[in-house]
Amino acid sequence: MKWDKRHIISIKDFSREEIDYVLKKSVEMEERLDHEKTSTLMKNKILANLFFEPSTRTRMSFEAAMKKLGGVTIGFDYPEISSETKGETIIDTVRIASGYSDVVVIRNPVEGSARLASENSEVPVINGGDGSNQHPTQTLLDLYTIKKEFKKIDGLDICIVGDLKYGRTVHSLTNALENYDVDLCFISPQELKMPRTIVKDLEDKGIKIKESGKLNVKDSDVIYVTRIQKERFPDPQEYERVKDAFVLDLQALEGLKDEAIIMHPLPRVTEISTEIDGTKYARYFQQAKNGIPVRMALLCLVSRIDF
Amino acid sequence: MKWDKRHIISIKDFSREEIDYVLKKSVEMEERLDHEKTSTLMKNKILANLFFEPSTRTRMSFEAAMKKLGGVTIGFDYPEISSETKGETIIDTVRIASGYSDVVVIRNPVEGSARLASENSEVPVINGGDGSNQHPTQTLLDLYTIKKEFKKIDGLDICIVGDLKYGRTVHSLTNALENYDVDLCFISPQELKMPRTIVKDLEDKGIKIKESGKLNVKDSDVIYVTRIQKERFPDPQEYERVKDAFVLDLQALEGLKDEAIIMHPLPRVTEISTEIDGTKYARYFQQAKNGIPVRMALLCLVSRIDF
Amino acid sequence: MKWDKRHIISIKDFSREEIDYVLKKSVEMEERLDHEKTSTLMKNKILANLFFEPSTRTRMSFEAAMKKLGGVTIGFDYPEISSETKGETIIDTVRIASGYSDVVVIRNPVEGSARLASENSEVPVINGGDGSNQHPTQTLLDLYTIKKEFKKIDGLDICIVGDLKYGRTVHSLTNALENYDVDLCFISPQELKMPRTIVKDLEDKGIKIKESGKLNVKDSDVIYVTRIQKERFPDPQEYERVKDAFVLDLQALEGLKDEAIIMHPLPRVTEISTEIDGTKYARYFQQAKNGIPVRMALLCLVSRIDF
Numbered sequence: 001m002k003w004d005k006r007h008i009i010s011i012k013d014f015s016r017e018e019i020d021y022v023l024k025k026s027v028e029m030e031e032r033l034d035h036e037k038t039s040t041l042m043k044n045k046i047l048a049n050l051f052f053e054p055s056t057r058t059r060m061s062f063e064a065a066m067k068k069l070g071g072v073t074i075g076f077d078y079p080e081i082s083s084e085t086k087g088e089t090i091i092d093t094v095r096i097a098s099g100y101s102d103v104v105v106i107r108n109p110v111e112g113s114a115r116l117a118s119e120n121s122e123v124p125v126i127n128g129g130d131g132s133n134q135h136p137t138q139t140l141l142d143l144y145t146i147k148k149e150f151k152k153i154d155g156l157d158i159c160i161v162g163d164l165k166y167g168r169t170v171h172s173l174t175n176a177l178e179n180y181d182v183d184l185c186f187i188s189p190q191e192l193k194m195p196r197t198i199v200k201d202l203e204d205k206g207i208k209i210k211e212s213g214k215l216n217v218k219d220s221d222v223i224y225v226t227r228i229q230k231e232r233f234p235d236p237q238e239y240e241r242v243k244d245a246f247v248l249d250l251q252a253l254e255g256l257k258d259e260a261i262i263m264h265p266l267p268r269v270t271e272i273s274t275e276i277d278g279t280k281y282a283r284y285f286q287q288a289k290n291g292i293p294v295r296m297a298l299l300c301l302v303s304r305i306d307f
Numbered sequence: 308m309k310w311d312k313r314h315i316i317s318i319k320d321f322s323r324e325e326i327d328y329v330l331k332k333s334v335e336m337e338e339r340l341d342h343e344k345t346s347t348l349m350k351n352k353i354l355a356n357l358f359f360e361p362s363t364r365t366r367m368s369f370e371a372a373m374k375k376l377g378g379v380t381i382g383f384d385y386p387e388i389s390s391e392t393k394g395e396t397i398i399d400t401v402r403i404a405s406g407y408s409d410v411v412v413i414r415n416p417v418e419g420s421a422r423l424a425s426e427n428s429e430v431p432v433i434n435g436g437d438g439s440n441q442h443p444t445q446t447l448l449d450l451y452t453i454k455k456e457f458k459k460i461d462g463l464d465i466c467i468v469g470d471l472k473y474g475r476t477v478h479s480l481t482n483a484l485e486n487y488d489v490d491l492c493f494i495s496p497q498e499l500k501m502p503r504t505i506v507k508d509l510e511d512k513g514i515k516i517k518e519s520g521k522l523n524v525k526d527s528d529v530i531y532v533t534r535i536q537k538e539r540f541p542d543p544q545e546y547e548r549v550k551d552a553f554v555l556d557l558q559a560l561e562g563l564k565d566e567a568i569i570m571h572p573l574p575r576v577t578e579i580s581t582e583i584d585g586t587k588y589a590r591y592f593q594q595a596k597n598g599i600p601v602r603m604a605l606l607c608l609v610s611r612i613d614f
Numbered sequence: 615m616k617w618d619k620r621h622i623i624s625i626k627d628f629s630r631e632e633i634d635y636v637l638k639k640s641v642e643m644e645e646r647l648d649h650e651k652t653s654t655l656m657k658n659k660i661l662a663n664l665f666f667e668p669s670t671r672t673r674m675s676f677e678a679a680m681k682k683l684g685g686v687t688i689g690f691d692y693p694e695i696s697s698e699t700k701g702e703t704i705i706d707t708v709r710i711a712s713g714y715s716d717v718v719v720i721r722n723p724v725e726g727s728a729r730l731a732s733e734n735s736e737v738p739v740i741n742g743g744d745g746s747n748q749h750p751t752q753t754l755l756d757l758y759t760i761k762k763e764f765k766k767i768d769g770l771d772i773c774i775v776g777d778l779k780y781g782r783t784v785h786s787l788t789n790a791l792e793n794y795d796v797d798l799c800f801i802s803p804q805e806l807k808m809p810r811t812i813v814k815d816l817e818d819k820g821i822k823i824k825e826s827g828k829l830n831v832k833d834s835d836v837i838y839v840t841r842i843q844k845e846r847f848p849d850p851q852e853y854e855r856v857k858d859a860f861v862l863d864l865q866a867l868e869g870l871k872d873e874a875i876i877m878h879p880l881p882r883v884t885e886i887s888t889e890i891d892g893t894k895y896a897r898y899f900q901q902a903k904n905g906i907p908v909r910m911a912l913l914c915l916v917s918r919i920d921f
Contacts, residue, residue, distance in 0.1 A: 038657070
């Protein structure tokens, strides 16, 4: 496949062939990491990390990825410090930063901001999360984690738990899974069900969907848990009731398939009990770590660096 | 010329010969950047970026410059994080940071703070802006941009627009232009005219000066626009009236010379209409980018590194 | 000696033999720095600096140390930016960051947090200060400074001045000095005397101790000054009275031994008069600088890198 993406803005811009290509190149990157001590693929290249809202994990992951490639980073990591406070538009900030660098990662709370940035950048732009819209590199590392485990994505029974209404991660992941032959199970409180438009899209593609208000995960290969945020509930008491009903603990795992894995985009609060951390099912810390080879591969791909 | 500056504190410390030398070395640095992929001129050297107030652009520019030279950076970029909060003086902070590094860039809101820092540093100090006083590296990149475009500075008609009373950038630039045979035109609201002492200094040097309250730029080779800040006006209504009268838009460019260029120290708010960004006159993003070779040259010069 | 520490959490975990080994390796590291221009001992290694509270000095010192070893750094340096704000536990943050890096430095205001971090990290952890508990690398650079000056620690008369009740630095230093044959003199206001348990411990080890409320330092080889914080005093007037009585100025140095040195963990506010900075006794800026070779040595030791 010829890679023709200059920017990585939305997982919806990716065909199945393109997603599979990224996953394949990420595997190659991870093997490279295992065998070589030093990479110089991005030597003398500068990554500009433009984080208009804090995100320790995503920012550190991109920084580590770039530095493992022999490159360097510049940037900022909170809105107050940027010229935003002086009234500069995101367009100007990106124009200037792209003049200093070879590739830009942007995180901004405004939906569509990453696309806007890419249209005004001298260099490739990667979306590090634009509000409740998209977080494509998270989705790619999610898929990478699943494929690494099962050697396939087709044929799996994937269960997504938690806030399915507002969760950016969950929407991106579901968008991507449309391309695969999977069975999906959506488990959430009634108030936080998956939007009907997404469910309809999936059904139109022939994906088998179950929806449930009960935390029953026994048939699943992958259990993808997300956080339920208090602020989504007008009634705090309702939140308290719901919160406890969707906590994955040892008891909820009874009868689970041997080879099943539990994932989470992190940060985790109470929705996965820490008693699960030591079980063979827990894969969320490995999942975070998988972000490194995936982001290394993406940085090289958008920079047209062969590997 | 023998370079004998250890610190770069004020553009007033520079003779014309010294300014021209920096511009010549900056051209050499830019050519080097074009031809060589890797620079190791500052290899194993550490730049300490001491930013006591936020400045995304200046900080990122120095970081990119240092890293393109093969060096590394340490530092902080806002006052709360520094030991200032524990009552430490800027003198102590600079003493300690200079013990960790090979060159220091300091930005501090207090006028004179950069000079004070240089007197207490073990290593060379570069002023990254001290309040409303000086920002010498901005002025050098401004001059670099003009000379790159016209191959000369002498003989040009340079028009400076906006807040001429309080603008640090504008005062530094005017200080430097005293050394050249230029015609200057100052365009500002009545409330924000260039201070009389500066105008007198320029006239004593034989510089031809025009002052105007009208945005007429037709005769200019260089139009240097700066922001007019609301907080300078006791009467908000007066600000609203004035603000609109000094916005550079397509209409204001009618009759402009073919070879004219428009500059701005950035960040820009509304004082240059975005419709100008795509014209052949716009040079402000290139100007920001020119900061890289100029700062690379300066880092090497103060460090006594030949190139 | 075989080094068997994977983490550096508390100076109490160190025997005298182990402390002496670190000091010896730090000397070797400093000699290496003098002779070689480039170190690649930590090439391709990543240090994660997890600073949950600001500490310009300690963070910059670790960054400079890592970069002088040819390594790179990632991390954050204030609590708001970390996922703490989203409710993530320090355990999860460390798990994830340790998945991105080869060594972790953590600073967190909660006592015991560094130990907890080390128990949940994939890689070695160094305590950069956990609340009022421990700051072991500060103590090691303190001892390094003393030994560098006198070629020994045994036999010295060491006087510690200031807030002996709450000072973390002072408690760690005293813990370490238990291992040496020193005479200690504790000088503090009545309200801020050294805790009785520490004094008893020292006496049990046979250390000779003097305590005083008067700033008499004439017999001391080492005068270690710390800050007295206003917030320790319920009565502001009492603070004002006490503060002035424990300020080290030129007058207080009358009769001081020729070879005596004055130390301070910094930041210094008013407790050492700046008129002392230029005297032959002042060693506090050198002391801060000594943090570089000591931390370089420690980074290599925990990473099992021979030098």
